[in-house]
Amino acid sequence: MNSGRLDREGVDAVLNDLDEYAVEEALRIAEAHGGNEEGSAHTVTLISMGPERAAEAIRKALSMGANNAILISDVALAGADALTTSEVLASVIKAEAFDLVICGTESTDARMSVVPAMLAERLSWAQLTFAGSVKVNPDAKSVEITRVTESGVDTITAQFPAVISVIEKINEPRYPSFKGIMAAKKKSIESRSAAGLAANISAWSDVVDATPRPARGAGIKVEDGGTGGDALITYLAEKKLV
Amino acid sequence: MSTVILAEFSDGKVSKTTAELATLAARTGDVTAVVLGNSQMAAQILVGPIKKVIAVDNADVLAYGVAAAVDALAAVIAQESPKVLLIASSAFGKELAGRLAVRTNSGLITDAVDVAADATATQLIFGGSTTVHSKVSHGISIITVRPNSIDPDLTPTTPEVSTLTAPTSATSQLAKITSTQAPVKGGRPELTEAQIVVSGGRGTNGDFTPVETFADLLGGAVGASRAATDAGWYPHSMQVGQTGKTVSPQLYVACGISGAIQHRAGMQTSKVIVAINKDPEAPIFEVADFGVVGDLFAVLPQASEGIKARKS
Numbered sequence: 001m002n003s004g005r006l007d008r009e010g011v012d013a014v015l016n017d018l019d020e021y022a023v024e025e026a027l028r029i030a031e032a033h034g035g036n037e038e039g040s041a042h043t044v045t046l047i048s049m050g051p052e053r054a055a056e057a058i059r060k061a062l063s064m065g066a067n068n069a070i071l072i073s074d075v076a077l078a079g080a081d082a083l084t085t086s087e088v089l090a091s092v093i094k095a096e097a098f099d100l101v102i103c104g105t106e107s108t109d110a111r112m113s114v115v116p117a118m119l120a121e122r123l124s125w126a127q128l129t130f131a132g133s134v135k136v137n138p139d140a141k142s143v144e145i146t147r148v149t150e151s152g153v154d155t156i157t158a159q160f161p162a163v164i165s166v167i168e169k170i171n172e173p174r175y176p177s178f179k180g181i182m183a184a185k186k187k188s189i190e191s192r193s194a195a196g197l198a199a200n201i202s203a204w205s206d207v208v209d210a211t212p213r214p215a216r217g218a219g220i221k222v223e224d225g226g227t228g229g230d231a232l233i234t235y236l237a238e239k240k241l242v
Numbered sequence: 243m244s245t246v247i248l249a250e251f252s253d254g255k256v257s258k259t260t261a262e263l264a265t266l267a268a269r270t271g272d273v274t275a276v277v278l279g280n281s282q283m284a285a286q287i288l289v290g291p292i293k294k295v296i297a298v299d300n301a302d303v304l305a306y307g308v309a310a311a312v313d314a315l316a317a318v319i320a321q322e323s324p325k326v327l328l329i330a331s332s333a334f335g336k337e338l339a340g341r342l343a344v345r346t347n348s349g350l351i352t353d354a355v356d357v358a359a360d361a362t363a364t365q366l367i368f369g370g371s372t373t374v375h376s377k378v379s380h381g382i383s384i385i386t387v388r389p390n391s392i393d394p395d396l397t398p399t400t401p402e403v404s405t406l407t408a409p410t411s412a413t414s415q416l417a418k419i420t421s422t423q424a425p426v427k428g429g430r431p432e433l434t435e436a437q438i439v440v441s442g443g444r445g446t447n448g449d450f451t452p453v454e455t456f457a458d459l460l461g462g463a464v465g466a467s468r469a470a471t472d473a474g475w476y477p478h479s480m481q482v483g484q485t486g487k488t489v490s491p492q493l494y495v496a497c498g499i500s501g502a503i504q505h506r507a508g509m510q511t512s513k514v515i516v517a518i519n520k521d522p523e524a525p526i527f528e529v530a531d532f533g534v535v536g537d538l539f540a541v542l543p544q545a546s547e548g549i550k551a552r553k554s
Contacts, residue, residue, distance in 0.1 A: 083343060083350060113333070114340030114352065117308060121341040126416035127309055130333055144420075147307075149333040150432065150479065150487075152424045154307065158417040168485055169478055204349035208362060208375040215371075216510055216529040221522075224536020229544025232516065233552070235532045239514055241438070241493045242460065242549055 019104035020173035023061045025134055025166050026102045027174075033138050036067055041138075043067045045096070049077060049088055055189055062184035063176030069187070074194035076201055083204045086118035091199040092192070093123060099160040100143065105130060105167050116165035126158030129165040245271040246324040248315065248335070249287060249295075250389075251279065252432060259435060261290035261394035263328045263387055266357040268395070270326045270383075275401070276318050278303050278311055284403050289396045295403045296322075302410040304422075308334060309414035312341045317408035319346060324382060326361050331386040332434075339386045348381030355391040355490070355511070369484065369507030389435045390490050425479065431463045433480060438462030438493045439512070441482055443505075444469040445498015445519060445538055450476060452542035453497050459549045465489065465509075467499045483508035497538040501526025518542065 026044045030036035036044050046061050046069035048054055058069045072088055080088070093101060101123075103116045120127035128134075132148035143162055147154040176184070194201055222231050236242040247263040249256060260275065267273045268291035277284045277297045284297035296318055302310035315338065319327070327342070329335040331353050343350035356364035361383040365374045378384065433439065440457035442450050443466070450464065457464045466476035468483055482489055484504040494512035499505060501517065501524055509515070510529050517530035518538045527533040534541050 081350075082340060082352075086340075086344070114336050114350070117337035118340045118344050120309070121312070121344040124413045127307075127337075127341075128417055129308075129337060147419075148479070150425065150434070151332070151334060152422055154419045154423075155421040156307070156417050156419050162417070202380070204343070204380050205351055205376050205378045208377055210367075210372055210374045212372050213366070213370065216515075218528050219531035219533070221527055221530070221533040221535060223522075224534050224541050226540075227544075228518070228534040228536040228541040229546075230548055232518075232532065232534055232541065232545045233548035236493070236516070237552070239493075241514060242552060 020061075020064075021166050021168060021170050022102045022104045023064055023066060024171045024173040025131075025164075026100075027065045028171060029100070029102075029134065029136050033136065036065065038067075045070065045098070047089060047092055048072070049080070049085055051078070052191075055191075058189055059184055060176060062187045062189075063180040064174055065180055067187065069189045070192060071189055072192050072194065072197070076194045080201070081204055082115050082118060084199070084201055086115050086122055087199040088194065088197055088201070089115070090119055090122035091197045093119070099141070099162075100136070101125075101161070101163045102134075103163070103165040105165050116163050120163040123161070123163065126162040128156055128158055128162050131164055131166045132170055134164060134166065134170070244274060244322055244324045245326040245328070246274050246276060246315075246318060246322055247292075247327075248329045248338070249275045249277045249283075250330045251277075251283060251286075252435075254283070256283070256286040257435065258394060259330045259389045260287065261396055262389065262392055263330060264290035264292045265392060265395040266387060267291075267326060267328050269357065269359045270361050271324075274318075274322055274324070276315065278314055281403065281405065284405075287399070287401060289394075289398055291395050291397065292399050292401045295401045297403065297405045298408050299405060300408055300410065302415070305419055306410060306415050306417065307419055308337045308341065309417065310410045311338050312345060313410050313414050314408040315342055316345055317406060319382065321406065326357075326383045326385070328357065329384070329386050331388045336386050339384050343381075343384045346381055346384075348384050349378030350384045350386075351376055351378060352386045353488070354385050354387045357385055357387065361385070366511055369503065370511045388488065388490065390437070430457065431461070433463045433465055433482070433487050434489055436463035436489070437491050438495075439465050439482070439489050439491045439509075440495040440497065441465035441467060441499060441509075442470055442476065442497050442538075443467035443499030444473075446470060446475065448473065448475040449539075452539060452546070456495070456497075456542050456546050456549075459546055459553075460493070462491070462493070462495075467496075467505050468502075469499075496526050496530070497542060499526055500524045501529065 030042040131145035245267040250259040298314040354363035442453040465482040
């Protein structure tokens with residue numbers, strides 16, 4: 001079983017918080033079924049799209065225990081939106097033989113949170129997103145998740161291959177051990193440029209303008225000398241909010 | 243120009259968000275509302291600038307979720323050839339919009355707070371500190387819109403209602419929903435749609451009673467800071483902030499919340515912000531229209547009594 005994990009790298013070359021959950025979950029799935037040490041049946045591959053400096057973040061994930069990594073770096077991809085990101089990632093995934101692709105729910109820099117769903121659409125794979133828990137049965141090649149959203153909690157099942165996205169709090173990401181850090185130095189990070197990919201990189205929307213909004217100024221501040229609650233209600237009444 | 247919106251329902255009832263989407267959509271063309279449900283649901287659409295309603299009564303949406311909804315909307319798009327498609331910015335709505343953008347070779351803009359007549363969308367990025375206008379340059383302008391962003395046009399309407407059958411493809415049946423558990427609502431409005439949100443943070447020490455009492459008296463929703471949800475005091479689904487929900491109510495009351503930038507990112511587009519905090523230096527006061535430096539356990543009960551007195 002192969003587990004790929006995807007990451008749209010943020011502004012800083014720091015492993016995105018939300019994606020550490022995806023790495024951790026991939027490792028746990030492998031470990032629950034014989035591990036991903038060399039010679040075992042499972043492999044955890046990291047796939048990331050981002051600048052060269054993202055390699056540092058990838059090294060951290062390799063230190064956590066992932067086997068190898070693919071970094072797609074290209075100036076042509078700077079500022080890529082979710083449509084382009086998903087197309088590039090899908091083209092890489094199609095060329096490999098993954099059973100599961102595990103993503104973070106959203107990158108902290110661009111709140112699109114749609115890349116995993118787009119990947120499922122592009123790959124024609126099962127979409128198992130916003131997972132609060134993941135159970136994998138490698139023999140039956142099946143996976144069950146609980147999908148946690150504002151509309152409730154669904155239990156969803158699918159056969160491999162599937163795109164999974166995990167929410168924050170699904171697990172407690174491990175800290176890389178000394179042994180893990182040493183081992184990561186020997187692991188390979190394969191760099192690819194966009195040129196070799198079967199992806200159409202184009203802009204799907206144009207920014208007309210971007211302007212900073214005036215900072216919200218501080219308003220009235222009162223000390224609660226025993227009448228703070230009354231003062232608050234008087235203020236809300238003036239604003240016709242009560 | 244034809245514009246399609248996806249009607250929003252909550253507990254089987256059409257939600258106010260539907261009229262908000264219609265109000266924005268009507269600027270760009272004649273509005274057709276799609277209902278993923280039966281004709282009884284379609285018949286609830288009685289307000290907003292909506293000319294036509296298409297009901298896609300497909301039980302597969304309940305069984306297969308987003309993927310089946312994509313098939314249903316794709317069938318509507320094939321029939322109506324819209325130039326603009328507006329969907330509410332929920333987890334479901336954004337995923338649906340994203341997959342439709344892929345399927346129809348269209349651009350996508352998420353979390354818009356406004357849409358102009360030429361389908362230029364306004365977004366607030368970097369935690370609400372920057373306004374961005376953008377426009378889809380390819381295919382249908384697929385835009386997801388945050389609830390509560392505008393005052394909806396609630397003019398009564400009598401739309402022409404039709405039905406459409408849309409088969410769910412085999413690919414869309416790959417992930418099957420085997421059970422569904424509705425969220426625990428407790429009678430309060432949905433957090434992202436509420437006109438008033440009262441949130442509690444570290445300062446509650448885990449006791450949300452005064453926060454909830456005040457919220458209920460105002461008919462508002464209850465939110466929480468990350469500190470409160472991390473401590474297990476309140477459900478993660480109620481977290482307001484960068485890694486939680488983004489809310490934009492008429493009134494936001496932050497109780498015992500210091501106001502870290504991550505929290506402010508989720509609430510600073512609220513119309514009026516009130517803060518109650520013991521620490522006069524708490525950064526929340528920098529964005530508060532009205533701040534009370536004091537103990538929420540003294541201020542909130544007194545304020546609650548004040549509301550009761552006004553009501554009686």
